[in-house]
Amino acid sequence: MKDLFSFLKKVYFFEDLPDQQIKKIQQVCHQIEYQPGQVIFEEGSQADRFYIVAEGAVEVWKDYKLPEKDLLAVHERGHLFGEMALIDELPRSATVLAKQPTRLFYIDRDDFHRIIQNNSEIAISILKSVTDMVRSSNEYFVENLRERARELEKTNQALQEAQEELLLKDRLSTLGKFSSLILHDIRNPLSILRSMAEMIVLNSREPDRVARNAKRIIAEADRLNQIASELLDYSRGEIRLNMSIVNLRDFFGKLLEAVEEKFQARNIDVSTDIQISEPVIMDEQRMFRVFFNLADNARKAMPQGGKFSIKAFKADQTLKVEVSDTGVGMDPSIQKKIYDPFFSSSEEGGTGLGMSIVKSVIEAHNGTLFVSSKLKGGTTFRVTLPLIE
Numbered sequence: 001m002k003d004l005f006s007f008l009k010k011v012y013f014f015e016d017l018p019d020q021q022i023k024k025i026q027q028v029c030h031q032i033e034y035q036p037g038q039v040i041f042e043e044g045s046q047a048d049r050f051y052i053v054a055e056g057a058v059e060v061w062k063d064y065k066l067p068e069k070d071l072l073a074v075h076e077r078g079h080l081f082g083e084m085a086l087i088d089e090l091p092r093s094a095t096v097l098a099k100q101p102t103r104l105f106y107i108d109r110d111d112f113h114r115i116i117q118n119n120s121e122i123a124i125s126i127l128k129s130v131t132d133m134v135r136s137s138n139e140y141f142v143e144n145l146r147e148r149a150r151e152l153e154k155t156n157q158a159l160q161e162a163q164e165e166l167l168l169k170d171r172l173s174t175l176g177k178f179s180s181l182i183l184h185d186i187r188n189p190l191s192i193l194r195s196m197a198e199m200i201v202l203n204s205r206e207p208d209r210v211a212r213n214a215k216r217i218i219a220e221a222d223r224l225n226q227i228a229s230e231l232l233d234y235s236r237g238e239i240r241l242n243m244s245i246v247n248l249r250d251f252f253g254k255l256l257e258a259v260e261e262k263f264q265a266r267n268i269d270v271s272t273d274i275q276i277s278e279p280v281i282m283d284e285q286r287m288f289r290v291f292f293n294l295a296d297n298a299r300k301a302m303p304q305g306g307k308f309s310i311k312a313f314k315a316d317q318t319l320k321v322e323v324s325d326t327g328v329g330m331d332p333s334i335q336k337k338i339y340d341p342f343f344s345s346s347e348e349g350g351t352g353l354g355m356s357i358v359k360s361v362i363e364a365h366n367g368t369l370f371v372s373s374k375l376k377g378g379t380t381f382r383v384t385l386p387l388i389e
Contacts, residue, residue, distance in 0.1 A: 047085030056102030064095035267305035301327025
């Protein structure tokens with residue numbers, strides 16, 4: 001392509017960027033071509049770059065090598081793909097191959113990380129691809145389901161046709177609810193990110209305001225990354241742990257720093273009792289999400305303020321952590337549903353995947369999770385994890 005700069009300016013995710021930022025992207029772009037049916041990358045492979053379609057089209061497949069493979073999306077000129085695995089540093093979640101003669105521009109992982117770390121405007125533009133991925137994946141997945149339904153109608157006669165229709169309706173209902181929850185939660189932080197970025201531009205000569213808005217941007221980017229991580233873990237259906245040595249005092253210290261501002265805004269008193277000093281082995285990032293979700297649920301349960309506490313201690317070669325609040329509590333009917341995907345009883349919304357992921361992560365560590373709660377009497381979650389020596 002003769003004019004890469006002009007092409008990049010027309011790419012949806014970069015169209016709002018100033019020319020200076022476009023040129024930074026242009027400098028690290030490389031070109032590559034693929035023939036129809038040629039695999040660009042495989043599901044489960046390590047991510048080393050992300051791509052922009054310059055000419056042609058690519059198909060995104062889940063379980064491509066299995067008979068039950070699903071077409072998730074088709075990306076055409078100007079579309080980005082492959083960026084999620086660079087953001088979360090996990091293996092590729094799908095297989096991508098060329099649908100027709102295709103020319104791509106790509107940016108290597110190291111260049112990508114350097115650009116988004118040093119350029120907040122570019123980082124915000126890249127984050128837009130998350131919503132596009134969810135939308136396009138839903139559209140093609142729904143169409144794929146409908147095509148299967150049409151094939152079954154031709155071969156299975158009346159009874160099998162009725163069964164497939166019920167299955168299709170159930171899946172479409174789940175997809176519709178999933179799309180509504182995820183897209184709603186993604187739009188909120190994206191709107192805040194854009195607003196804070198605009199405030200930085202307007203107040204560029206006021207360091208205090210710039211620092212405050214930059215801190216908010218980081219927090220919202222972390223929130224968006226958490227949503228994306230929950231989506232990825234749920235879609236894969238399997239938690240791949242990345243075990244490391246963790247100091248619990250530092251771990252819970254970081255947790256309280258992450259929730260401090262929102263807890264203070266609701267006059268919630270926080271106390272901790274960390275009785276175990278030796279390091280433990282766990283997937284730090286995922287366990288942080290576990291306790292962040294528990295803490296954030298506690299915050300939502302105390303709209304008028306209250307007390308929140310974390311107690312961690314060692315017992316019978318296990319780590320036991322109790323997370324308690326004095327909030328509104330839950331009746332038995334709610335307690336039975338809290339681990340169901342897409343279920344949320346909070347008026348503040350959410351993906352509905354948080355507690356489902358919490359339970360999955362703890363079980364992946366061979367741990368257990370128990371809850372005791374009473375309506376208007378607060379809630380306590382008890383986490384037990386085996387200590388690895």
